[in-house]
Amino acid sequence: MIGSKIIPHEGIMKIHFFLENSCSQLGFGDSIVIKQIVNGLKLLGVESEVSNNLSHVQQADIVFLSNVYLDLNPKMQLLKLLSKPYHLIPFYEDVSHYLKSAFGFFAFHASKLQKTSPLTFEKFMHSFQFEVRDHNKLNRDVIEGAQSIIANTAKEKETILKDYPNKRVEVIHWAAGQKFDTPEEAFTSQYHLLKKEYIIQVGRFEPRKNQIASILSTKKSKVPLVLISSHIFKQHLPYVKCCLELARQARNSPVIIFSQDLENEDHPNLKVHKIKAPLSKGQLLNAYKNSALHIHPAFYELPGFTTLESAKLGIPTIASNWSTLKSYLLENKVELSDKRIKYVDPTDIETMSKLVDSEIGKSYSKLIDPLYERGDLEVAKEFNNIYNDCENRTKPLS
Numbered sequence: 001m002i003g004s005k006i007i008p009h010e011g012i013m014k015i016h017f018f019l020e021n022s023c024s025q026l027g028f029g030d031s032i033v034i035k036q037i038v039n040g041l042k043l044l045g046v047e048s049e050v051s052n053n054l055s056h057v058q059q060a061d062i063v064f065l066s067n068v069y070l071d072l073n074p075k076m077q078l079l080k081l082l083s084k085p086y087h088l089i090p091f092y093e094d095v096s097h098y099l100k101s102a103f104g105f106f107a108f109h110a111s112k113l114q115k116t117s118p119l120t121f122e123k124f125m126h127s128f129q130f131e132v133r134d135h136n137k138l139n140r141d142v143i144e145g146a147q148s149i150i151a152n153t154a155k156e157k158e159t160i161l162k163d164y165p166n167k168r169v170e171v172i173h174w175a176a177g178q179k180f181d182t183p184e185e186a187f188t189s190q191y192h193l194l195k196k197e198y199i200i201q202v203g204r205f206e207p208r209k210n211q212i213a214s215i216l217s218t219k220k221s222k223v224p225l226v227l228i229s230s231h232i233f234k235q236h237l238p239y240v241k242c243c244l245e246l247a248r249q250a251r252n253s254p255v256i257i258f259s260q261d262l263e264n265e266d267h268p269n270l271k272v273h274k275i276k277a278p279l280s281k282g283q284l285l286n287a288y289k290n291s292a293l294h295i296h297p298a299f300y301e302l303p304g305f306t307t308l309e310s311a312k313l314g315i316p317t318i319a320s321n322w323s324t325l326k327s328y329l330l331e332n333k334v335e336l337s338d339k340r341i342k343y344v345d346p347t348d349i350e351t352m353s354k355l356v357d358s359e360i361g362k363s364y365s366k367l368i369d370p371l372y373e374r375g376d377l378e379v380a381k382e383f384n385n386i387y388n389d390c391e392n393r394t395k396p397l398s
Contacts, residue, residue: 014047014048014062015046015047015060015061015062015064015387016048016049016051016056016060016063016064017037017038017048017064017066018052018063018064018065018079018086019034019050019052019065019066019075020052028204029091029304030066030067030091032305033152033174034050034089036174036175036375036376036379036380037379037380037383039376040380040381041380043376043377044377044380044381044384046384054082057082057084058082058084063084063085063086064086064087064088065079065087065089065142065146066090067090068088068092068136068142069135070135072142073139073141073142075142085147086145086146087147087149087387088142089149089150090136090149090150090160092151092159092160093135093136093159093300093302094159094300095132095135095136097322098208098300098322099132099134099208099299100125100128100130100132101299101346101347102207102208102210102299102300102346103132103207104124104128104130105207105210105213105346106239106242107124107130108121108128109212109246110238111124113246121347136163143160143163143164143167144164144167146167147168148167148168148169149164149169149170150172150383151169151171151172152172153171153173153324153327153328153331155324155327156171156302156324156327157171172379172382172383172386173328173332173374173379174379175376175379176308176309176328176332176372177305177306177308177309178281178305180281180284180309180313181281182281182282183282184282184285184286184289185280185283185285185286186283186286187283187284187286187287188287191256191273193290195290196361197224197292198223198256198290198291199214199221199223199224199225199291199293199294199295199360200226200227200228200287200288200291200295200310201214201225201226201228201295201296202229202287202288202294202296202306203229203296203306204229204231204232204233205229205236205259206233206236207236207239207299208298208299209296209298209299210298210320211227211229211243212242212243212246213346213349213352214227215246215247215255216353217297217353217355218253218353219249219251219252220251221356221360222252222253223360224253224254225253225254225255225256226257226258226287227255227256227257227258228258228284228287229258230258230259230260230277230278231259231278232260244257244265244270244272247270248267248269251269254269254271255269255271256271256272256273257270257272258273258275258279259272259274260274260275260276260277260278262274285313288309288310288313289315291310291315292360292361293318293356293359293360293361293362294306294310294316294317294318295318295352295356296319297319297320297344297346297352298319298320298322299322300320301325302323303323303325303328304319304320304325307323307325307341311336312366312367312372314363314364314367315340315364316340316342316359316361316364317340317342318341318342318355318356318359319341319342319343320343320344320346321343321344321345322346325343329371332370334369334371336367342359
């Protein structure tokens, strides 16, 4: 590991994250991570920025691409034309493990809405045909061409090395979710939600986030399920339609949705609030703290900010055992002796329902751990330790 002293290179070192900044205000986890790095580097005196500005790319000492869920090939080709080496923060998912199951789970429940079937999900998957859009393979040349790669956990590193055994992969643990360093703002009272009398899930509507399981596993609950999904991508509208229809079916208590991209609806089992903007940090803090349970049975997360945030605040949390959350906590030596996080297979509705019944309303103290004190500066110091050497900045593209 290289020392933490910043080595000047024709003045102040410049690090550029060559990517869109359009999602930075939407609260997406990858955007939050990049913003944390940039903020921390600035505190260290390192010039850094996020943009598509080519003149800034050319002037940078180190260039990063990020998120292989997107097609990064055009940016890679442009960097090659500029003879500019680059590094990569891939947010690398184990696609072979989860993607077919995530879309199969959606297809299974969407088909049941159309026609009753005796098939179990397991039997349905034996015949389910699905051409997986493997974004990792789409970006194979990008990954191969990166000078180095940053993973968030040893588990993510292991997944990358399984596919690219010769790559240089560093591990930097991102901060454990948002700090919530702003004042709490009214949310529950604004929408007439009762304190500790609702279940919450925070996340975009898409098969990976698995709102279907949340809706089905809370079907018999006496309290509402609140889904906060500010932005919805157009390609996931069929999934949203399936979730809405499942919510309209007989329930003991309604599903309440907050989104910018859905119209208001007032159905006995489904209430939709069209909001003008994503929830602020203060509103989200209020929403978490007043919930009786946080459920997030996503098929995959790296490791999932929302589960880390609710666990910190003392909210009982149901999380997926398919994500890297366990690895992230173990690597940071966080032992939750009070079991405030319960892990479940994202397709196991029966076990999930039992956990909802057993965990709802439990109360835990705020989690005090060095992991949660880790902020932008600490992340940036580790980042700087790796990327401040001149060799990284001048090595030509192969």
